Amino acid sequence: MNFSVAFKKLLEKMQGSPAENPVRELRLLIGHVLELPQEKLLFDGPTEISSTAFKTLSNYVDRRCQYEPLAKILGYKEFWGLKFRVTAATLDPRPDSEVLIETALKYLPDHQIPLRVLDLGTGSGCLLLSLLSELTTATGVGIDFSEAALAVAQENAQTLKIQDRCEFIQSNWFENVSGRFDIILANPPYIDRSEVLSRQTLYDPETALFAADNGLADYRVILQLARPYLKDGGIIIFEIGHAQADAVNFIAQKNGFNLLVKVKDFNQLDRCLVFS
């Protein structure tokens, strides 16, 4: 089949999807199926496409029209400039969470010393592995209660060649964690069940999204238990829902933590709290 004809047909269908930029997303899908880098597609693309490839692409575009996120179809998502495998068991890393990495790098005392990092609810491992990619002498532990998510995080560590500096442990928050850490990262579930979410978000695992008590239940548990796991001078960095800063700060104060800074995301919404 002629490539331009195929592209036009697929694009027509793709216009009915929730993609903000249908052309860009279609190119990413085509690159994935034909195993071609984007530059090659743009400047020296194929003239023909096999009927098998066209059928696969057509199926992918149908899935996108059913609101399945592009990352879940491609099987990967970029975060902090790195490529992370994602599956049905992992939350797709969100661009807003990059603010936690920026903040950690800013507030950690000395990047050259071998810092110890704990990532609570590691999912794809995106937070821990991105931070370790910057702090080349640091080591870390990622925990999650989902075995399936931990397998993905481990695979990502291997792909990024960071597996020797991290381990992944199945744990209900601190239950199976030992040792003390310079930094604890946590992006726990924080959405209240009554919140109406976009159809695309519903492809993320429920257990990664929702928490009881107006979305605050997991902050409460983590802040009650965290103290013995922090080294003196250590910090804890949370991702929060944009309206949760005061409530999480209140819980933290009650448990003896001091707010160092509140950081906004790219949309100017409160997204990150740092406590000492």
Ligand SMILES: C[S@@+](CC[C@H](N)C(=O)[O-])C[C@H]1O[C@@H](n2cnc3c(N)ncnc32)[C@H](O)[C@@H]1O
């Ligand atoms: C919002 S996702 C964050 C994933 C990843 N850190 C990120 O930022 O993209 C929350 C993660 O916490 C995990 N989780 C939820 N409750 C947990 C618990 N009680 N103990 C350990 N992990 C938990 C979920 O499986 C999920 O991977």
